[in-house]
Amino acid sequence: MNQAERIGGLLSESAFEVLGKAKALEAQGRDIVHLEIGQPDFSTPAHICEAATEAIAQGYTGYSLTLGLPELREAIATHISATRKIDVGGDRIIVTPGAKPLLFFGILAVVNPGDEVIYPDPGFPTYRSVIQFAQGRPIPLPLVEEREFSFRVEDLEGLISDKTKLLILNSPHNPTGGFLPLADLEAIANLALKHNFYILADEIYSRLLYDFPHHSLLSLPGMDDRTLLVDGFSKTYSMTGWRLGYGVIPQHLISALELLMLNSNSCTCTFIQKAGIAALQGSQDSVQEMVKAFQHRREILVAGLNQIPGIHCLTPPGAFYVFPNIKELPLNSQGLADYLLNQAGVALLPGTAFGDYGEGYLRLSYATSLEQLQRAVERIGEAVAALE
Ligand code: PLP
Numbered sequence: 001m002n003q004a005e006r007i008g009g010l011l012s013e014s015a016f017e018v019l020g021k022a023k024a025l026e027a028q029g030r031d032i033v034h035l036e037i038g039q040p041d042f043s044t045p046a047h048i049c050e051a052a053t054e055a056i057a058q059g060y061t062g063y064s065l066t067l068g069l070p071e072l073r074e075a076i077a078t079h080i081s082a083t084r085k086i087d088v089g090g091d092r093i094i095v096t097p098g099a100k101p102l103l104f105f106g107i108l109a110v111v112n113p114g115d116e117v118i119y120p121d122p123g124f125p126t127y128r129s130v131i132q133f134a135q136g137r138p139i140p141l142p143l144v145e146e147r148e149f150s151f152r153v154e155d156l157e158g159l160i161s162d163k164t165k166l167l168i169l170n171s172p173h174n175p176t177g178g179f180l181p182l183a184d185l186e187a188i189a190n191l192a193l194k195h196n197f198y199i200l201a202d203e204i205y206s207r208l209l210y211d212f213p214h215h216s217l218l219s220l221p222g223m224d225d226r227t228l229l230v231d232g233f234s235k236t237y238s239m240t241g242w243r244l245g246y247g248v249i250p251q252h253l254i255s256a257l258e259l260l261m262l263n264s265n266s267c268t269c270t271f272i273q274k275a276g277i278a279a280l281q282g283s284q285d286s287v288q289e290m291v292k293a294f295q296h297r298r299e300i301l302v303a304g305l306n307q308i309p310g311i312h313c314l315t316p317p318g319a320f321y322v323f324p325n326i327k328e329l330p331l332n333s334q335g336l337a338d339y340l341l342n343q344a345g346v347a348l349l350p351g352t353a354f355g356d357y358g359e360g361y362l363r364l365s366y367a368t369s370l371e372q373l374q375r376a377v378e379r380i381g382e383a384v385a386a387l388e
Contacts, residue, residue, distance in 0.1 A: 009132030013125050014353035018337070022347035033376045035364040036347040038174060038321065040238040042293075045286040048237060051278030055271035064270045066262045067254070068095025068246070072273045075280045076246050080229070083206070084216040092248050094257050095276070097268045099204045099232035099245030104130050105260040106200050106228045107166065109253055111136040115165035118156065122175055122323075122354030122361070124202070127168050136165070142357045145325060148314060149178030153187040160191065166198045169217065172205040175354045175363040176323040177316020182215040189220040200228045204245075207236040207287060209318040210295045218248060225250040235320075236287055237279045244268065244276050294320050297366040297373055304377030305364075308384055320367040323351065327360040330387055337362060344383035346376050 018036040026032050067073065073090035080088045096102050103126050111117055113135035119127040121140035131138040139159050143149045156167075169188070171180040180188075192199055201217045218227045232245030249257055261267070298315065305313040305324050313324035326336055333350035340346045340362075348365075351358025366373055 006133060006135075009129070009135070011125050011129035011132070014349050018341070018347050018349060021341065025341070025345070030345055032341075032345045032347050033372050033379065034347050034368060035366070035372075035376055036349055038235075038319075038365050038367065039240040040235065040290060040320070040367045041369060042238040042286070042290050044238050044242070045279075045282075047282045048239070048275050048279045051282075052242075052271050052275035055274035060271040060274050062270060064267045064273060066258050066267050068093065068268060069270065069273045069277075072277050075277045076248075079280050080218075080231075080248055083214075084219045084229075086219050086224075088218075088248055092251060092254070094247050094249055094254065094261065095268045095273060096245050096247065096261065097243040097265055098234060099202070099230050100126060101261070101265065102228070102230045102245055102247040102257075103127065103200070103202065105257050106230065106247065106249075107131060107136070108134050108260060109256040110166055110198050110228075112165070114163065116161060116163040117166045117168065118159050118164060119168040120151075120170055120173065121356065122351055122358035123168070124170060124174050125354060127170075128355065137163070139164075140355060140357065141167075143173070143176060143178065145314065149173060149176035149316070149323065150180060150184065153184060153191070156188065157191055160195050160197070164195060164197045166200060167192065168200045168202065170202040170204075172209050172214075172316075172318025174205065174319055175321050175349070175351070175358070177319045177321050179209055179212060179318045180215070181212070185215055185217050186220060189217060189223050192226055193222050198226050198228065199223070200230065202230045204230060204232055204235055205319040206231055208291060208294065208320060210291070210298065211317045225252065228253070233276055233279055238286075238290065239275075239279070242269075242272050242275065244272050294366065297368075297370055298322070300370060301364065301366045301373050301377065304374065305380070308377070308381045310384060311380075320365055322364050322366065323361050324364070325360060326362055329384060333359055333361060339387075340380060340383055343386075344379040346379050346383075348376075 073093040077090040107130040111134040229248040233239040310328040337350040349363040351361030
């Protein structure tokens with residue numbers, strides 16, 4: 001007996017694999033600094049936790065409607081209308097268990113076998129994985145350090161063909177922390193109109209942009225019925241384990257996504273949806289504090305890494321990752337990541353965990369304490385010096 005062929009297209013996610021290896025070393029008594037996983041180290045704000053327990057006490061423990069609780073969909077629509085400066089109704093919102101299912105459903109809903117899908121490389125591994133699962137043709141769009149881990153719009157245009165069905169964008173970006181300025185978004189929107197393709201805009205880090213305002217493709221003229229906007233609560237409210245995300249979907253695709261959701265999850269956990277309303281409508285102070293803390297950690301980590309000979313690190317404008325260049329060192333990305341885990345006790349990811357164009361880079365998450373970051377820099381510095 002064999003598993004289905006389509007499973008062969010699915011890729012794993014290195015962050016979880018490296019976490020497993022790091023935990024195994026810890027079980028042997030090793031001290032490990034964890035910079036591999038992309039999750040805030042802050043607790044979920046108390047008022048959000050209280051809203052969940054209150055909702056349980058009030059009996060929000062049954063199924064909700066598949067697309068989500070109407071009051072949460074309305075709250076999300078209000079939030080999106082305010083932050084993206086557009087007018088979106090609750091009927092365009094779908095609530096899902098985390099943002100990730102929306103990447104899965106969104107790609108499955110629009111990609112036919114043989115369709116081409118352009119996606120960022122380096123980029124979140126789920127994109128390529130699900131494109132392959134949907135039997136689409138993955139077309140990597142290289143992000144280059146010279147453009148602060150963005151791409152030239154001409155390079156994107158060169159990848160578009162009459163088979164292009166979908167472009168995936170992620171701004172602010174995992175793993176590089178880069179972002180797309182408004183002028184690039186406008187040029188991309190023109191290409192989408194000219195060549196008639198959908199755009200999946202993964203904006204899960206939209207609230208974690210430190211030096212610039214966030215602009216959304218959805219705000220631009222003509223993008224309303226071709227943009228699938230993905231956002232959620234995991235990163236902004238430190239709610240990764242709660243599993244709560246959402247999408248703003250073109251009206252004509254809502255029933256396709258509803259069917260995919262109905263046939264997999266039925267709905268998102270009902271009392272967690274109530275907590276989502278508290279997150280959006282309650283105090284945003286904790287978000288601001290977290291953003292401030294991340295910004296400070298970013299400065300410390302970037303400065304520390306740049307003092308290590310052979311490592312060069314840009315200051316990324318968003319998310320909570322840095323993506324230092326290690327091309328001057330005598331090991332490749334995977335070799336260096338393994339060496340740093342085994343020799344120095346620092347768990348981080350090779351750039352190649354995010355695609356071939358990640359060779360020559362590492363990804364470090366700074367969603368951990370300053371103390372841990374300082375220890376990581378010291379350990380990396382010593383281990384790298386021992387390589388020469
Ligand atoms: N998109 C990107 C770019 C991410 O980095 C992540 C999580 O790491 C997700 C989506 C998934 O978010 P969630 O935990 O809400 O499923």
